[in-house]
Amino acid sequence: MNHRVSHRAWLAGGIATALLMLWFVSTGDTASGARLRSDPEALRLLRGAEGAARDTSYEGVQYITSWSRSGMSTTSLVNVAHMPGQGTRMRVESTTAEQGGQMFEADDSQQGRGGLTGYTPRMLDLLARNYAVVRAGEGQVCGRLTTIIEARRADGTAAGRFHIDRATGLMLRRELLDGQGRAVNLTFFTEIRPSPPRTTFMLASAPQTVETPWTHQLAGADLGALRYRGWPVKSALPGDLSLYDARQLDSRAPVVHLSYSDGLSVVSVFVQRGTLDPASVGHWHKTTRGGRTVYLRDTVQQRAVWASRGYVYTIVADAPPPVVDRAVAALPHGDTGFWGRLGRGLDRLTSWANPFD
């Protein structure tokens, strides 16, 4: 009898160990062993684009188009001017946006986070970890010779395509593609002049709105404190989306902005305490995800709003719809009844036990 029990115990232990190892292999960073192989020259060109966007004076016009899941597109024309050390100014001359003539600016510290401003080492690491970054021939953008770089999925299909100006190293065109090869987001220069911008023109355009990113960045300790207090701060979302930036408008602001990316798609999750006022999303498309009510709007970006367990979530994303759907599904959903309270409590207990996730 004792011999039989001992045999069973060893068998159960062996199975548990095998399952644990399988879990580590399938979810842990050991998956990096299966990282896709990138072309070092392609990575160097992408990294150089970030430096070029920061160090080169230029002005031009950007053409930005995004497609919704229903196939509708939204297009904007934007005047862009950059002066090293002074930042970038963008003036939206949109034909389809509700408000034209808006003016935005970003200082040099905000360069290199995506778009046409190249890649920071952090974003480049995410890109190389999740995609094979390779050179894919030559091209032309507004009459300028470019090197084409593709970010390819494991199945070989292109998820992103970049044109790097051979003369200046600036990124002139960027395409984000879904699994079927359709463009989800397209940004490119229709004209560009790598020369000191006519600042008088830009300044004379009298900006109506000047925006800068929220200034209070949240470090690891801040995020741990938020988790301890029950805030749903996840370090990663499905689709290889990693948390790479977190901030608030100021230290006492009620909204936390969590930025996730896989190197191509960018998903912003805004979390605030409270319950959702239905009137604020009255004109949104009401649908269900996982049995819960979610309000969707996919025009300029993919957007989703819902409330769960005492928090209101707003997602703004430049990403294919399936990526956004998986992110929405991975974030908390629940009502305020018994099970909602139980689930919220379990979330808090888990965050207390593991403040790093």
Next chain:
Amino acid sequence: MTGHLGERLTALIDGELGHDEREKAHRHLAACGDCRAEAEALRGLKKRLRALNDTMPSEALLRRLEAMGEPGDPLPPPVPRLPGQARPPAAARPADIRPSRARPSDNRPRRAAAARRRLPRGRYLVAGAAALAVFGVGSAAFAAGADPDSLPRVSPSVEQFAVEHALTSGDVPLTDPRPAVTAGEHP
């Protein structure tokens, strides 16, 4: 006198004949050597049987032996073996004095009753501890999941969020478009 005593001889030995029948049997025995020899043999057999009856166990011993066959009695304590001592022979082991076909005290099949006796007490303890842990975690989660009495009603500033998203992602901030958008417009 013709014939032999036959069945009456056994009755004579057992003292079951009447007076006249006994007299007649005795007269026959006096004259018949065969019946006399048979009567002697029967008397001898009866005497041996009586002697055997005197060595039977007492009633008290029989009751104790029967009581040992009842199911559910505690086993006698095991006899510790000294180092190097051989396993005692099967006949000497205490458990072997139990009847091998003892019936359970109720009417359940013998196998079920035996399985019930084999259930270890530790399993009940583990199950109880697990239930207690689940109840404890559930209670703690329910308490931790309590909301403040009043939560603010929120209208997300989506346009502000969109600008913040664009500025941190490196894209150009764009506001929500008018409903009339151009379908399928490509450069």
